[in-house]
Amino acid sequence: MRSNPFRGFCLPVLFLVLFAVGPVAHAATNLLSNPDFELDTTGWADPFPDSTVISHDTSHDHDEAPGVVGSLKLEVSIDNNAADGPGQCVVVSPSETYLAAGAIFRPTQPAGADTPFPYIQVAYHSDATCTSHTGATVEGYLLGDLVDDWYEIEFETTSVPEAGSAYVRLFSGGTSDPTFTTVYFDNLYLPEPGTNLLATAAGAVLFVLGCLKNRKN
Numbered sequence: 001m002r003s004n005p006f007r008g009f010c011l012p013v014l015f016l017v018l019f020a021v022g023p024v025a026h027a028a029t030n031l032l033s034n035p036d037f038e039l040d041t042t043g044w045a046d047p048f049p050d051s052t053v054i055s056h057d058t059s060h061d062h063d064e065a066p067g068v069v070g071s072l073k074l075e076v077s078i079d080n081n082a083a084d085g086p087g088q089c090v091v092v093s094p095s096e097t098y099l100a101a102g103a104i105f106r107p108t109q110p111a112g113a114d115t116p117f118p119y120i121q122v123a124y125h126s127d128a129t130c131t132s133h134t135g136a137t138v139e140g141y142l143l144g145d146l147v148d149d150w151y152e153i154e155f156e157t158t159s160v161p162e163a164g165s166a167y168v169r170l171f172s173g174g175t176s177d178p179t180f181t182t183v184y185f186d187n188l189y190l191p192e193p194g195t196n197l198l199a200t201a202a203g204a205v206l207f208v209l210g211c212l213k214n215r216k217n
Contacts, residue, residue: 031090032168035102035188036063037070044072044086044170052076052172054086062103062150062186071105071186076116076172087121087169089130094163096193098122101154104142105184116172118142118183122157122190123167130167136160139171150186166190 034043040056053075061069074085092098104118119141126132140155159166168190172183 029192031092031190031192032088032188037072037186038068039070041072041086043088045088046086048084052085057184060105060184060186062105071184072170074118074170074172074183074185076181085170085172087167089125089165089167090190091128092124092159092163092166093193094159094161097156097158098166098190098193099154099156100138100140100168100190101152102140102188103150103152103186105150105186106142106147107182107184108147109181113181115145115147116181116183118170118172118185120153120155120185120188121167121169121171123169124160124163125165125167126162128164130165133167134160134162136163152187154189 032043034041037056041054044054046052046054055073055075057071057073058069060071060073062071072086076085100120100122102120106116106118109115119139121137121139123130124134124136126134136159138155138157140153142151142153168188170185170188172181
């Protein structure tokens with residue numbers, strides 16, 4: 001019977017494939033700190049406290065996991081088209097594609113107030129501390145009249161060649177009433193770019209099946 005050239009080869013190669021999955025999983029680490037607001041809003045600075053109020057809210061939670069719950073409550077109290085909200089600076093790589101995502105809850109607003117259009121903004125800076133804006137900004141909106149429930153948004157954004165950091169900010173725009181309008185944010189996500197983990201894992205499974213088939217021959 002002809003010897004199987006795959007014998008003694010599957011396990012070492014499979015080990016290398018699975019070993020590679022570890023760094024891939026790490027590469028998908030969320031760049032944002034405190035993205036779920038389970039305990040507080042630490043890490044999300046509010047540069048405009050005169051026009052916005054941010055707070056930790058335990059009555060609205062997107063994932064509704066057991067245990068501690070919470071979201072970031074953004075209240076806007078100024079008559080303008082786009083009230084700046086809280087944000088944080090993260091280090092990014094130049095010319096890389098990132099997937100930004102998050103969950104937004106827009107409750108029915110008080111009588112007389114417009115329905116705001118909340119959104120997530122990613123603004124690129126050429127330094128590592130978000131102090132030199134390149135002019136490149138990408139935004140993902142929750143439009144329409146969707147209210148009183150959580151809605152997930154996601155959008156791709158490619159950093160400019162000179163990017164060194166990105167400022168991720170939460171907005172509530174479109175209000176034309178000076179009274180407070182309110183939106184909630186939760187489960188924000190900006191992962192490091194990297195190989196698709198699912199594709200890598202699928203490749204590993206196919207490799208194992210091929211090895212098992214060859215071992216029977």
